[in-house]
Amino acid sequence: MGSQSLTKYMSKIGGFSYENITARPNERGRKMAKYHRIIIDGVPYYREYSYGLDGYGEMLSEDELVQLLLEEAVDEEIEISQREIEAALRRLFSAK
DSSP states (O other): OTTSOEEEEEEEETTEEEEEEEEOOOTTSOOOOEEEEEEETTEEEEEEEETTTTEEEEEEEHHHHHHHHHHHHOOOOOOOOHHHHHHHHHHHHHTO
16 A cells, blocks of 8 residues: 555454454544445455544445555545657657
8 A cells, every 4th residue: 555554463253254454544634534444255354443532434345445545545546648658758859
C-alpha cells in the first residue's frame, strides 16, 4: 500500500484464518480505519473494527474494501486523453 505501512498479525482461529491489519495515520493526520480480514472457506472478507466502541462494522468483500479505501485516499481525478499526450509529445519533439 505504498507509503502507508501495514503491520499484520496472523493467527489461526477455528476453521478460518484471521488477520488483524493496522494502518498508520495518513498524511492529513487522520487515523486510517482498522480492518480484520476473515477468511471463510477460502474467501476473504473484511470488517472494520472500532477499538473505542469494541465493535465491528459491516462485512465487506475485497472489491468493496478496495473501492472504499480508494474513495478515502484519492483527492482528485485527473483525466488526460491519449490524443493530448501524443500532441504534446509531437510539439516537444518538433521544437528541437
